[in-house]
Amino acid sequence: MQVKDLEFKKFITAKTIAEKVAGLAHKINHDYKDKTPVLLPVLNGSFMFAADLLKEIKIPCRVSFVKTSSYSGTTSTGQLKTLIGHDESLFNQHILIVEDIVDTGLTLEKIIEELRGLGAKSVEAITLLRKKPAREKQLDVKYVGFDLETEFVLGYGLDYDGLGRNYKDIYKQQEPPKAGQN
Numbered sequence: 001m002q003v004k005d006l007e008f009k010k011f012i013t014a015k016t017i018a019e020k021v022a023g024l025a026h027k028i029n030h031d032y033k034d035k036t037p038v039l040l041p042v043l044n045g046s047f048m049f050a051a052d053l054l055k056e057i058k059i060p061c062r063v064s065f066v067k068t069s070s071y072s073g074t075t076s077t078g079q080l081k082t083l084i085g086h087d088e089s090l091f092n093q094h095i096l097i098v099e100d101i102v103d104t105g106l107t108l109e110k111i112i113e114e115l116r117g118l119g120a121k122s123v124e125a126i127t128l129l130r131k132k133p134a135r136e137k138q139l140d141v142k143y144v145g146f147d148l149e150t151e152f153v154l155g156y157g158l159d160y161d162g163l164g165r166n167y168k169d170i171y172k173q174q175e176p177p178k179a180g181q182n
């Protein structure tokens, strides 16, 4: 399948994703029983994963979609993002961040730090996909769907230059990703 200048091929089917999502939800139903967590899907990429996951969550929970601003300043280490859109108090809440993909882990690290600063009772994360750099960094992600190497993927909420979020399967780029692509 061609998306703009890149060639992609099917990588993880909708059926395999659905099975994985059900398994992850099952663990959350068990671990967060009696905790009424706040699920915090990070837009845009996590919208499809979050919707499917939430349909399998049977315990009482709240949901609040958030976004990271493109930047709120720059530091020597790069862009400093802040969390926007959380509309209810997260103080004293059990928070579960819902991510589509964790690559270097920088975005997730910043979000966790900010939520801890807001006085959350606990902050954990679930990601459908986790790439090798985050794994090597040993960033603590409580629930992981699929572990990848460094391949560039799209579909099921994930995009390439804004395209491909609508596909129900996940596709992988045929060629190795070029620097600066994501």
Ligand code: IMP
Pocket (backbone or CB within 6 Å): 045, 100, 101, 102, 103, 104, 105, 106, 107, 108, 151, 152, 153, 154, 158, 159, 160, 182
């Ligand atoms: P990190 O801060 O390096 O972990 O980057 C995470 C963000 O980069 C994700 O939320 C995605 O928006 C984007 N991203 C990283 N890898 C991919 C990919 O393979 N496909 C699409 N987006 C990606």
